[in-house]
Amino acid sequence: MFKQISLALLAVTVSPSFALGQDIGPAEEDVSGPPQNYSPFIERTVKNRGLAEGLYWGDTHLHTMFSTDAGMIGNTLTPVDAYRFAMGEEVITSSGQRLRIDGLSIS
Secondary structure, eight states: OHHHHHHHHHHHHHGGGGGGGSOOOOOGGGOOSSOOOSOTTSSOOOSBTTBOOSOOOEESOOOOTTSHHHHTTTOOOOHHHHHHHHTTOOEEOTTSOEEOOSEEOOO
16 A cells, blocks of 8 residues: 555656656747748738728637646746737747737636
8 A cells, every 4th residue: 555655646746847848949039030920811901990800819728837737748828928918919939939819718
């Protein structure tokens, strides 16, 4: 019984250390050049201000670095960054991409 508990305790304490070896991507100041658009539809126009048209980007599920499952794969988004992201500001992802969305669902 003692051996099983010891092995379980060892597994629980060692497992999170694998997240420390993840590549967290470039720093924001190391990302150079103009933002790249990955979709031809990202630049949208509004002909009638009362009617929004075009393609809008949003998210319904957002993790920060405090989330265990997202933190283990190298997510570096802080709660402050998540707030900026939700407000429509551009943030740098952990893979170095510039990203901005139009809306975030809080559910």
